Amino acid sequence: MQSDIGVFLRSWLASPLKVGAIAPSGRALARMMTRSIGPATGHVVELGPGTGVFTRSLLLRGVREQDLTLIEFNEEFAHRLRRRFPKARVICTSAANIGNVDFRRRSSVGAVVSGLPLLSMPVATVSSILRGSFEHLRQGGDFFQFTYACRSPVDEQTLGMLSLQSSLVGSTWMNLPPASVYGIHRLGAPR
């Protein structure tokens, strides 16, 4: 089987804006993305998991594999994820469809972890992804997103329209390229 870096590079060459990175994220970024998540979080949804760097970190944090829903639209990545995490639910579709994904209970998701290239997506797609995610997130549940930019990955206007706000979780130089993690939460939600 081809290495994860090989598959990533090939997918990036085929559609750079959709894949958004030439290689999987590093472990330092994975730890930062998942640092507020643990066994008590319950169900976690991961958007754009790629080859599963954040997925592995979620498992190390104590999230049960059967409590993971992975939404990835690249078929080759989805195939790898199914082999690697056989107890997780892997859905091969666009994250913009998350609002239509069926979860057993309403508002039962404890956190959403996103590796999506939000900055290269149309605003309408970003809005669908956030609206759908927050329909499933329980009160106090956060949406974690990383970015290579020096600002929030979602602009103020889109956040305001959805009654959301974002705050910086942290930044790491131990990633290629260096990256920052933001937590997006409902406006006024206690921190």
Ligand SMILES: C[S@@+](CC[C@H](N)C(=O)[O-])C[C@H]1O[C@@H](n2cnc3c(N)ncnc32)[C@H](O)[C@@H]1O
């Ligand atoms: C920057 S890569 C991040 C992969 C992985 N999370 C990591 O950090 O190594 C972005 C991932 O999002 C996926 N992706 C991009 N747009 C998507 C969409 N609309 N719906 C689902 N997955 C998407 C890509 O196929 C790719 O796996």
